[in-house]
Amino acid sequence: MERHFDEELKILKERLLYASGIAQQMISDSVKSLTDRNEALIPEIYKKEDEINRLEIEIDDMAVKMMALHQPTAIDLRFLVGAIKINNEIERMGDMAVNICQAAAALIKQPPLKPLLDIPRMAEIAGEMVKDSLDAFVRQDAVLAKKVCERDDEVDDLKDQIFRELLTFMITDPNSIERAMDLILVSRHLERIGDHATNIGEEVIFMVKGQDIRHHFAEQEDKK
Amino acid sequence: MERHFDEELKILKERLLYASGIAQQMISDSVKSLTDRNEALIPEIYKKEDEINRLEIEIDDMAVKMMALHQPTAIDLRFLVGAIKINNEIERMGDMAVNICQAAAALIKQPPLKPLLDIPRMAEIAGEMVKDSLDAFVRQDAVLAKKVCERDDEVDDLKDQIFRELLTFMITDPNSIERAMDLILVSRHLERIGDHATNIGEEVIFMVKGQDIRHHFAEQEDKK
Numbered sequence: 001m002e003r004h005f006d007e008e009l010k011i012l013k014e015r016l017l018y019a020s021g022i023a024q025q026m027i028s029d030s031v032k033s034l035t036d037r038n039e040a041l042i043p044e045i046y047k048k049e050d051e052i053n054r055l056e057i058e059i060d061d062m063a064v065k066m067m068a069l070h071q072p073t074a075i076d077l078r079f080l081v082g083a084i085k086i087n088n089e090i091e092r093m094g095d096m097a098v099n100i101c102q103a104a105a106a107l108i109k110q111p112p113l114k115p116l117l118d119i120p121r122m123a124e125i126a127g128e129m130v131k132d133s134l135d136a137f138v139r140q141d142a143v144l145a146k147k148v149c150e151r152d153d154e155v156d157d158l159k160d161q162i163f164r165e166l167l168t169f170m171i172t173d174p175n176s177i178e179r180a181m182d183l184i185l186v187s188r189h190l191e192r193i194g195d196h197a198t199n200i201g202e203e204v205i206f207m208v209k210g211q212d213i214r215h216h217f218a219e220q221e222d223k224k
Numbered sequence: 225m226e227r228h229f230d231e232e233l234k235i236l237k238e239r240l241l242y243a244s245g246i247a248q249q250m251i252s253d254s255v256k257s258l259t260d261r262n263e264a265l266i267p268e269i270y271k272k273e274d275e276i277n278r279l280e281i282e283i284d285d286m287a288v289k290m291m292a293l294h295q296p297t298a299i300d301l302r303f304l305v306g307a308i309k310i311n312n313e314i315e316r317m318g319d320m321a322v323n324i325c326q327a328a329a330a331l332i333k334q335p336p337l338k339p340l341l342d343i344p345r346m347a348e349i350a351g352e353m354v355k356d357s358l359d360a361f362v363r364q365d366a367v368l369a370k371k372v373c374e375r376d377d378e379v380d381d382l383k384d385q386i387f388r389e390l391l392t393f394m395i396t397d398p399n400s401i402e403r404a405m406d407l408i409l410v411s412r413h414l415e416r417i418g419d420h421a422t423n424i425g426e427e428v429i430f431m432v433k434g435q436d437i438r439h440h441f442a443e444q445e446d447k448k
Binding site for chain 2: 060064067068071073074077078081084085088167170171174177178181184188
């Protein structure tokens with residue numbers, strides 16, 4: 001049974017990495033549709049959303065079945081609970097990418113307001129955070145998880161910078177208000193993607209710290 | 225052991241209801257601080273956020289311990305997984321209330337932009353959705369859960385209405401832009417609270433439907 005559990009765990013990790021890869025692609029493509037003013041990218045993103053929604057159910061089901069069948073305890077149980085939570089974060093990142101698409105579709109129908117530099121930069125950082133948070137999870141790497149959480153400030157700073165700049169546009173030219181609002185919303189969706197990656201990072205730290213505490217406790221018990 | 229599990233389940237449900245009660249209070253007080261222009265309400269909301277964060281860890285831990293100790297299967301296991309997910313949604317509702325507070329603190333330092341009617345109405349509906357979603361969960365009531373999900377449209381419509389109205393303010397008077405932006409953000413935080421309640425509703429429907437499918441399957445097996 002042990003070997004079977006490990007094999008299933010390997011598949012579960014692979015599926016989570018696969019799902020997060022789709023989310024990363026969605027984030028990058030949704031921002032690319034905006035910066036390249038390319039509406040053709042959008043239908044593919046909606047297709048990927050369907051796939052990520054299907055994967056969420058599949059992964060959730062897989063983790064619950066593993067719990068019921070193998071009745072793991074301690075570290076393995078915590079890992080499966082973590083997988084269920086992280087799976088949920090990935091699905092929501094997909095939702096954010098779809099929101100970005102919707103704003104992009106509205107924006108590219110109008111003349112560009114300004115050259116977009118900060119938003120692709122935000123998307124790049126958020127994408128890296130997503131990748132690193134999943135790597136931290138499958139490897140149970142608390143150091144990498146901590147780095148993910150720390151990068152959230154970079155994303156927040158960019159969001160504030162974008163907000164201030166676009167506010168100036170809005171005050172100077174009322175014609176820019178609707179487009180500026182859409183760009184502000186895009187930056188907020190990217191901020192939330194960073195938040196989801198940070199949630200994953202925190203979960204990993206919590207899991208690894210929990211292991212440490214349990215390890216420490218087990219060592220003390222051994223000495224008795 | 226059975227009786228012990230049921231007793232623990234009862235406590236778990238009570239803790240979740242307690243946590244969601246705090247979230248409801250936070251939502252209502254954060255909007256009240258804005259409508260009544262009363263900064264004195266804000267520190268209490270931050271205290272409640274600490275409490276809700278502590279409760280999240282406590283409830284999470286309790287559910288995982290119940291899994292490890294009682295090794296439940298089928299319906300009971302699904303319920304515990306659901307409790308962990310819902311617990312997470314409640315904590316995030318608390319975060320949204322804190323975001324509303326922050327916007328309120330900025331807004332009440334400036335003259336009021338307009339009488340606030342839609343925002344308290346949104347907060348009222350969102351609060352009811354939170355209450356109903358938790359009731360649906362503890363009672364495993366899919367009909368009530370479905371009603372919660374349907375009300376999400378009411379919240380979204382109000383959000384769109386608020387957006388359109390405030391956009392007009394912004395275009396007419398550049399001095400109103402910053403305050404209008406803050407009010408739009410408040411409406412988006414309330415929208416997200418509605419989303420969290422809807423997530424809970426969907427989870428309940430998924431759990432109950434899962435039970436039905438399993439029941440149906442078990443009946444078919446019995447007939448063999």
